[in-house]
Amino acid sequence: MKMAVLGAGTIGSLIIRSSVSMGFQVIGTGRSERTLERVRSVGAEPTSDNLKAVKCAELVVISVKPQHFSDLIRQIPSELWKGKTVVSVMAGVRIETLAKVIKDANLFRAMPNVNARVNMSTTALTGGEEGRDVVDTLFKNLGTNYWVTEDLMDVWTALIGSGPAFVSEIVDGLVLGAVASGMPREIAYSAVLDMLRGTAENLRHHKGHPIEVRDNVTTPAGTTIRGLKVIEERGVKAALIETIESSTRRASELGKVIDEKIRKEITEDHGS
Ligand SMILES: NC(=O)c1ccc[n+]([C@@H]2O[C@H](COP(=O)([O-])OP(=O)(O)OC[C@H]3O[C@@H](n4cnc5c(N)ncnc54)[C@H](OP(=O)(O)O)[C@@H]3O)[C@@H](O)[C@H]2O)c1
Structure with missing residues (x-):
């Protein structure tokens, strides 16, 4: 080819x-x-x-x-x-x-x-x-x-194009939390990346809703529920929803500007 x-x-x-x-x-x-x-x-x-x-x-x-x-x-x-x-x-x-x-x-x-x-x-x-x-x-x-x-390209640009930046930000937060709790940064960073890869594979294997996997590790009065309570209180999930919505709107705005500019330029060139 x-x-x-x-x-x-x-x-x-x-x-x-x-x-x-x-x-x-x-x-x-x-x-x-x-x-x-x-x-x-x-x-x-x-x-x-x-x-x-x-x-x-x-x-x-x-x-x-x-x-x-x-x-x-x-x-x-x-x-x-x-x-x-x-x-x-x-x-x-x-x-x-x-x-x-x-x-x-x-x-x-x-x-x-x-x-x-x-x-x-x-x-x-x-x-x-x-x-x-x-x-x-x-x-x-x-x-x-x-x-x-x-029509899905704008949300794709937000979710998957910008996604690596969002996930990197989350990784950084998790690592900082581990460092604050006494773990050396290099170990925390490597372990978080392994845990993310494992979680992704586990979720894919499970096929059901991610909440089911979450509930599997949430022991009554245990460590996970303590952490989940903070996620709830700080509105982390709502923030993630808004992150993707806002980024999608921006992809759409930028796309319109770019597309209209190119249309104008090529119309001037080709007279059509
Ligand atoms: N980076 C990403 O993660 C990503 C992901 C998805 C889509 N995209 C899209 O991919 C496109 C490229 O992005 P990029 O990040 O790869 O940008 P980039 O690194 O700036 O690459 C664009 C290349 O085009 C060359 N170029 C400019 N005008 C040219 C011309 N008239 N003839 C031949 N070559 C020319 C430039 O080289 P010279 O200056 O030497 O000409 C430059 O190396 C963008 O449209 C972007 O929307 C990027």
Whole structure:
């Protein structure tokens, strides 16, 4: 499979590294020598020529920042996209908007997260039928895929995109609590990470509601109920619900601004 990754930055280079490991023939683009060197270091062919990269690829990933998209798209004649499978990882840019300038292609959006670094991304994918298998394979190599409808992308961005930040904050709080109770930080940190992984596996294995697992370890007048009482009193669960709602609203606001800006720019260019 011949593939081009336009914008080999943080996420683009992770996609390149993964695709090269699957035996894809990858060409990666960037403007600076630093980006091109990064492409080289993950085993792909570097170029600053986006047109050349698209010409020779059957599968194209667009991983520039949304504010650089209009500039990038100007470099590629619209007829060149015909029949190609194109995946955008740009946050907020809707398929309908992409379709205005990437004509007659099989269009997809992907929203991976930073855990792609350890091949454990939880990636949302959306798009049509044709080309779906190769897109699924591409992102499965970086973690787990969820095919969703496009309207779920904002909550996905909040829950799964920002999720690693929220969980890191919770981890920090747990570790500080252990340190306050006399445990050395290094032991606490490592043990908390193991406990999180174990809890996730246990919850998945259990299949029922998480509250059932919680109740299994909650002995009358024991240690767990003391801690749970504090969680209740401080409204931790309500805060988490509000965290995701608020972050989703922001993803939606930003998405609208980005999408409208790109629409305006490409409409000015293409007069449509
Ligand atoms: N980071 C994440 O965790 C994450 C997760 C999901 C989705 N995303 C999305 O992924 C996209 C990239 O994010 P990122 O964090 O990877 O950003 P990034 O590190 O800044 O990568 C973007 C890359 O695009 C290159 N670029 C810019 N204009 C270009 C052009 N005209 N032609 C070729 N290359 C160009 C830049 O390199 P030069 O400056 O050398 O050109 C840069 O290396 C964004 O749209 C973001 O919404 C990111």
